[in-house]
Amino acid sequence: MKTIPLPKTNMDQSTTTPTSSTSAPTVPVALRPPSAIEMNSLSAWYAKNQVLHAIDLDIAAKQVCAFIGPSGCGKSTLLRWLNRMNDTIPGARATGKISLHGVSLLDAALDVVDLRRRVGMVFQKPNPFPKSIFDNVAFGPRLHRIYSRTDLEELVEQSLRASALWEEVKDRLSSSALGLSGGQQQRLCIARAIAVGPELLLMDEPCSALDPRSTASIEELIRELRTTYTIVIVTHNMQQASRVSDTTAFFYEGKLVETGATDLLFTTPRERRTEDYVTGRFG
Amino acid sequence: MTSIAARNAAEISQRGRLRSASAQMLFEGSIKFTLVGLTLLSVLTTVAIIAVLIEETVGFFTMADHPEISVWNFFTGTEWSPLLGAQPLFGVLPLISGTLLVTAIAGIFAMPVGLLTAVFLSEYASPRTRTILKSVLEVLAGVPTVVYGFFALTFITPYLLQPLSESFGTYNAMGAGIAVGIMILPIVCSLSEDALRAVPHSLRDGAYALGATKFDVTAKVVIPAGLSGVVAAFLLALTRAIGETMIVALAAGGLAQLTANPSQQVQTMTAYMVQIFLGDAPAAGVEYRSSYAVAFTLFLITFLMTWTGAIILKRYREEYD
Secondary structure (H helix, E strand, O other): OEOOOOOOOHHHHOOOOOOOOOOOOOOOHHHOOOEEEEEEEEEEEEOOEEEEEEEEEEEEOOOEEEEEOOOOOOHHHHHHHOOOHHHHOOOEEEEEEEEEOOEEOOOOOEOHHHHHHHEEEEOOOOOOOOOEHHHHHHHHHHHHOOOOOOHHHHHHHHHHHHOOOHHHHOOOOOOEHHHOOHHHHHHHHHHHHHOOOOOEEEEEOOOOOOOHHHHHHHHHHHHHHOOOOEEEEEOOOHHHHHHHOOEEEEEEOOEEEEEEEHHHHHHOOOOHHHHHHHOOOOO | OHHHHHHHHHHHHHHOHHHHHHHHHHHHHHHHHHHHHHHHHHHHHHHHHHHHHHHHHHHHHOOOOOOOOOHHHHHHOOOEEOOOOOOOEEOOHHHHHHHHHHHHHHHHHHHHHHHHHHHHHHHHOOHHHHHHHHHHHHHHHHOOHHHHHHHHHHHHHHHHHOOOOOOOOOOOHHHHHHHHHHHHHHHHHHHHHHHHHOOOHHHHHHHHHOOOOHHHHHHHHHHHHOHHHHHHHHHHHHHHHHHOOHHHHHHOOOOOOOOOOOOOOOOOHHHHHHHHHHOOOOOOOHHHHHHHHHHHHHHHHHHHHHHHHHHHHHHHHHHHO
16 A cells, blocks of 8 residues: 655645645745656556557646547547546546655555545535535545645635635535535535545536536636646536636547647647537537 | 217217317317316225224234233234134234344445445446346346245355354254345345436536546445435335345244344244234234234334335435535
């Protein structure tokens, strides 16, 4: 079992303020690796079906990176290798290298529990547990016992504030999370992920099941969260990618076609297929 | 009838389209009539059974030559000896305690084992293992209960219980209770498994993504989320255990006594009815009628349980939906 020596950021200060960008990281920013995530010739399979072909991609720390591409292009699969969620799918395997702050994620000896504690994930459909709002947010901290008893309430409040939900739910923390609207549920799921103090947030089409108004609030939240977290978002919505992300990676048929700064990729794509996709000629 | 049918058929063939529409209405009407009739049949049967139970029970409590029998004495009496002695005694508590003792033993055995088996089948077993185990459970569910009775009498008691303690008689509540537990195990297991598997996969994914282990996911997400279904499974199985007859008639003994000692023999309500109806109690006699009063009591207990189950289910559902 290996644990990941991540730079000490809000993770270990979760009892203070997870959102505060003023709390100085204990490791100076200059000493950090330039990229949070590095992938080298990453290929992935579901049984005999190859879904990713030799992906080379770096993702910068504390930025939002969007994965775009038509359905079945492998972008969600790639996302699910970043926290090894594919381990739960029989027949899923990958070769190559993914490293998160220099630690190899495909290492068989990696402690996935520790990894997932440091890599939060938000899913396509909001999936709050059938428990109270408080218990949803407290689920992760209780699981990992990363709180002292008096801090739990504070930690829950901070997480809910960070996900811009606190004002709406502060008077009904003990009522069922299933009574919230879809957009609120999704923000609750973000609060739940934040509460364990992750370094990286993975979002798999987080707005695809939401109405436009909730989508707007989630997008605003993503822009706020990027000051604290590295965020990778998979989206089908190109406007969304251009609105929320700093860099964009375009995937097609399991290959990384093009990656770069979002504004450049959308205005002056280098590849013909990227241009066709972002201008809506296919997809 | 046949002539009308024949005439109708002839008219239908003459009138063509319009006719076929009315023939269709006739057909639809008769379908509805049949379905309503069949539904009424089951409702009426239930009503009739309850009516007979009540009538005979009232008859038992108002027998002219037994003024000592009263509702109060029946439900508070601690001695049940309808056949022996100069003065038959009808205090139903020993029969109720016998029933509850056997049911409790069955539940203590079957609920944890059944739930854990369900957890294994739903969360841990490979699809192949699950298929094999589920068919084994189906076989278990298909065994006639008289076989479980023999099993209790010829295996559980002599080879499992009596080596542990000499206080176990040939007939005892423990052996019968364990056999009833084995009998209701498939019910607990298969209904609980359905409830656990109905928990959406997205919840499991959500917990795994927070760094939960498989055990965390099962114990902290899947079981709480499927709890209402599990509780329903428990109640259904316990109701089935209370009504079980053949196993207790064979293995629990025939002595109605107020005891909580599982090594003693007890008589359950169902076993008493078997005893009366297999014997040659005269149809108007007090023993014969007493079995109706016992049956009515049993009915009240199972009815209350089903009702409680419905309330518990409703409360959980409100909590989670």
